[in-house]
Amino acid sequence: MGQLLVVEGVCKRYGAEEVLCGVSFSLEKGETKVIIGPSGTGKSTLLRCINRLTEPDRGRVWLEGMEVTAPHANINKIRSQIGFVFQDFNLFTHLTALDNVRLGLLKVKKMGRKEATERAQAELARVGLAGKADAYPAQLSGGQQQRVSIARALAMDPKLILFDEPTSALDPELIGEVLGVMVKLAHEGMTMLVVTHEMGFARSVADEIVFMERGVIVEQGPPEKLFRAPAHPRTAEFLRKISELYGEAA
Amino acid sequence: MTVESWIQVWYALPVLLRGLLVNLELLLGLLALGLVVGMAVALVEVYAPRPVAAAAVAYEWFFRGVPELVLLFLFYFGPDQFGVQISAFTAAVLALGFRSSAYQSQIFRGAIQAIPAGQMLAARSLGMGRLRAIWHVVLPQALRLSLAGWSNEFSSVLKDTTLAYGIGVVEVMRQARYLTARNFRLALPAFIAVAFLFLILTYLGNWTIGLVERRLRIPGLEVRR
Numbered sequence: 001m002g003q004l005l006v007v008e009g010v011c012k013r014y015g016a017e018e019v020l021c022g023v024s025f026s027l028e029k030g031e032t033k034v035i036i037g038p039s040g041t042g043k044s045t046l047l048r049c050i051n052r053l054t055e056p057d058r059g060r061v062w063l064e065g066m067e068v069t070a071p072h073a074n075i076n077k078i079r080s081q082i083g084f085v086f087q088d089f090n091l092f093t094h095l096t097a098l099d100n101v102r103l104g105l106l107k108v109k110k111m112g113r114k115e116a117t118e119r120a121q122a123e124l125a126r127v128g129l130a131g132k133a134d135a136y137p138a139q140l141s142g143g144q145q146q147r148v149s150i151a152r153a154l155a156m157d158p159k160l161i162l163f164d165e166p167t168s169a170l171d172p173e174l175i176g177e178v179l180g181v182m183v184k185l186a187h188e189g190m191t192m193l194v195v196t197h198e199m200g201f202a203r204s205v206a207d208e209i210v211f212m213e214r215g216v217i218v219e220q221g222p223p224e225k226l227f228r229a230p231a232h233p234r235t236a237e238f239l240r241k242i243s244e245l246y247g248e249a250a
Numbered sequence: 251m252t253v254e255s256w257i258q259v260w261y262a263l264p265v266l267l268r269g270l271l272v273n274l275e276l277l278l279g280l281l282a283l284g285l286v287v288g289m290a291v292a293l294v295e296v297y298a299p300r301p302v303a304a305a306a307v308a309y310e311w312f313f314r315g316v317p318e319l320v321l322l323f324l325f326y327f328g329p330d331q332f333g334v335q336i337s338a339f340t341a342a343v344l345a346l347g348f349r350s351s352a353y354q355s356q357i358f359r360g361a362i363q364a365i366p367a368g369q370m371l372a373a374r375s376l377g378m379g380r381l382r383a384i385w386h387v388v389l390p391q392a393l394r395l396s397l398a399g400w401s402n403e404f405s406s407v408l409k410d411t412t413l414a415y416g417i418g419v420v421e422v423m424r425q426a427r428y429l430t431a432r433n434f435r436l437a438l439p440a441f442i443a444v445a446f447l448f449l450i451l452t453y454l455g456n457w458t459i460g461l462v463e464r465r466l467r468i469p470g471l472e473v474r475r
């Protein structure tokens with residue numbers, strides 16, 4: 001298969017609640033796919049099932065033809081190839097920005113200290129934070145923290161980065177700086193799967209948009225099509241609500 | 251309480267200090283044992299599967315529930331029943347150390363559980379195994395959060411070392427008793443001197459811990475005072 005990521009029939013249930021029921025889609029190398037959908041629909045759960053931070057009940061996931069969900073898969077190795085950017089950043093509180101970016105290089109990739117430091121500095125520069133290497137997370141704004149967390153993901157040379165609402169915890173004036181970095185990454189050819197409510201970003205950067213509701217994919221397609229002529233009434237209704245909420249013409 | 255008796259105690263100070271040194275040795279031994287075992291118990295309680303965690307909880311319940319003197323006697327006289335000779339000093343380190351480990355485990359457990367789950371998730375998402383994530387991400391933060399509670403435990407077990415008197419360890423209380431056995435008029439000055447020595451040690455110990463706390467302080471991880 002020529003796909004970088006293939007997700008096939010992923011199901012996840014919490015107690016009686018079926019959070020994901022048979023989600024399938026795939027991602028080509030260099031593609032940016034945006035997932036949208038109402039709260040509680042299972043978007044975060046889906047992202048976590050992809051690198052098995054949450055163990056799916058059923059279904060399979062492949063990364064570059066290698067099965068992530070295989071029982072004996074080396075999951076730590078696989079995770080090190082999939083970046084994950086969290087809504088609330090989750091930077092390591094006790095480490096400086098530089099050490100946050102360096103930790104995975106030193107302890108997972110076993111890179112030498114000098115090389116890791118240079119790489120970490122380069123990644124911080126890439127997200128516009130070269131001057132903040134020695135700052136602790138508590139000394140950074142939300143937007144800066146999220147950019148450090150993107151640098152932390154980038155440093156691992158991931159094949160794919162998963163973003164779980166990367167700007168939802170940010171003050172409006174800080175959203176732009178994070179989206180700016182993500183737009184740049186998309187143009188550089190990074191493969192990205194992004195859960196977001198930022199329709200402007202979705203419209204301008206996404207190759208494809210996936211609309212999810214109650215654990216299933218309702219509709220997916222290129223942004224022009226989804227925004228202009230959604231095939232499903234639920235999609236239209238959601239887009240209308242979102243545009244009211246975020247004040248963007250959909 | 252004559253001036254005379256104070257002078258006698260003053261001249262006996264080296265003897266008292268020699269006893270106090272034994273208390274310090276006990277303290278170091280029991281704190282080290284308590285730290286290692288306490289951390290292990292905390293990690294097991296938080297991360298191990300249910301049955302194993304339950305065993306840790308039972309351990310902690312036992313050593314927090316049995317009076318210290320009883321523990322001392324059990325550890326001193328117990329092994330003898332099985333033909334194992336154990337010095338009073340060793341018995342005291344073990345009894346007080348295991349007891350402290352039970353208390354320290356609760357300090358560490360609280361601190362580990364106070365670390366947001368997202369820290370572990372972020373570490374795992376980078377490809378770190380669970381142990382590596384605990385070692386590099388959870389523990390450095392949890393230990394910093396533990397320091398305040400730990401200084402409390404330190405003050406408490408420092409004084410507990412005098413209980414080793416009960417099984418015949420020649421520590422500061424035993425030395426003071428030797429003095430007062432020869433001359434009961436020395437009792438008050440001698441025990442006031444012992445009290446004073448412990449006040450000084452408590453102060454020095456907490457000062458040192460405070461220093462460590464300040465040295466290790468990181469923005470966002472301060473222990474709130």
Ligand SMILES: Nc1ncnc2c1ncn2[C@@H]1O[C@H](COP(=O)(O)OP(=O)(O)OP(=O)(O)O)[C@@H](O)[C@H]1O
Pocket residue numbers: 014019037038039040041042043044045046
């Ligand atoms: N660990 C868990 N235990 C029990 N239920 C959970 C757990 N994680 C998620 N859920 C439930 O699964 C459902 C989907 O959650 P999920 O976080 O994936 O939704 P989401 O689409 O990301 O929503 P949001 O837009 O609010 O982030 C929710 O109803 C949630 O309560």
Ligand SMILES: [Mg+2]
Pocket residue numbers: 043044045164165
């Ligand atoms: Mg979510």
